[in-house]
Amino acid sequence: MEINKICVLGAGVMGHGIAQVCAQAGYQVNLRDIRDELVESGIGKIRQFLAGSVERQKMSQMEADNILGRIRGMTDLAEAVRDVDLVIEAIVEDINVKKDVFRELDRLCREDTIFASNTSAQSITEMAMATKRPQKFIGMHWFNPPQLMRGIEVIVHDRTSRETLETMVELCKKLGREPGVCKDSPGFIVNRLLQIWYNEGLNMFDEGVAEPRDIDTALKAAYSFRMGPFELRDMVGLDVALASTSTHYRELMREQFKPPRCLIMKVKAGELGRKTERGFYEYQPRGG
Numbered sequence: 001m002e003i004n005k006i007c008v009l010g011a012g013v014m015g016h017g018i019a020q021v022c023a024q025a026g027y028q029v030n031l032r033d034i035r036d037e038l039v040e041s042g043i044g045k046i047r048q049f050l051a052g053s054v055e056r057q058k059m060s061q062m063e064a065d066n067i068l069g070r071i072r073g074m075t076d077l078a079e080a081v082r083d084v085d086l087v088i089e090a091i092v093e094d095i096n097v098k099k100d101v102f103r104e105l106d107r108l109c110r111e112d113t114i115f116a117s118n119t120s121a122q123s124i125t126e127m128a129m130a131t132k133r134p135q136k137f138i139g140m141h142w143f144n145p146p147q148l149m150r151g152i153e154v155i156v157h158d159r160t161s162r163e164t165l166e167t168m169v170e171l172c173k174k175l176g177r178e179p180g181v182c183k184d185s186p187g188f189i190v191n192r193l194l195q196i197w198y199n200e201g202l203n204m205f206d207e208g209v210a211e212p213r214d215i216d217t218a219l220k221a222a223y224s225f226r227m228g229p230f231e232l233r234d235m236v237g238l239d240v241a242l243a244s245t246s247t248h249y250r251e252l253m254r255e256q257f258k259p260p261r262c263l264i265m266k267v268k269a270g271e272l273g274r275k276t277e278r279g280f281y282e283y284q285p286r287g288g
């Protein structure tokens, strides 16, 4: 199936970046969030990113304008999904909210529209079975920030059709990304492995072994990691991180995935990382 027009649901940390990558590859994109200011904030971040690229002479002003011209921001769900070939969902990491949204989409979208979820840790199977089109349902797991990270996990469940899989693998390539295909299982490939590493760093802080800055610095200096576990958690969003490790813990039943206390306490305090300007570290208002 050919993809021409895409709707991205959620203009947050991931959604706005996904919309930008799709528009950069030439696709028409509707970017939908629940309130005007959230849509505007997402589009503002895309504008800022593109302005930086123009400044660094990575693209011309005309190219940047054309990319922005292909993105339409909106809050009306029916309008956002009208006549789209693919919906990429990047809303809150809550399985019940996601299932409700997909049920609604099932009603509003064309029968052949593909649904893709960017969930980090929820079950693709469970979401697919909440719709009447499980064969057209797939996971499309991007990495943060989507504009820079080249990998995408494409996740199939038992009833995903071969055509849907092939369409999505092809799309990833057209977006300049490298797809890794796997079956629906907690954490898919990358997060399942990384989760253990993140948690052990946070456990060391809880045990008073070392401070976040020292743990991050040691790893970066020793093994040339680009970021340490605390920097990465802050970038991802601590609420998203807590939801993700909690799901692994519940479903894989292994101690390595037990949420560290410092992560739970940060989320309770509303200190969610870069997006709230405070997490394990403090940030300037524009994320600097």
Ligand SMILES: NC(=O)c1ccc[n+]([C@@H]2O[C@H](COP(=O)([O-])OP(=O)(O)OC[C@H]3O[C@@H](n4cnc5c(N)ncnc54)[C@H](O)[C@@H]3O)[C@@H](O)[C@H]2O)c1
Residues within 6 Å of the ligand: 009, 010, 011, 012, 013, 014, 015, 032, 033, 034, 035, 038, 089, 090, 091, 092, 093, 094, 101, 118, 119, 120, 121, 141, 142, 143, 144, 235, 236, 237, 240, 275
């Ligand atoms: N943050 C990451 O590093 C990361 C990486 C990979 C995958 N993910 C996944 O991507 C999804 C989004 O994560 P995020 O970090 O962008 O979250 P976020 O909180 O930054 O953004 C979510 C956005 O979705 C909006 N939203 C909520 N309900 C909506 C609805 N019904 N329709 C449209 N928009 C709605 C919210 O208003 C918010 O702006 C989650 O499933 C998360 O697990 C996150």
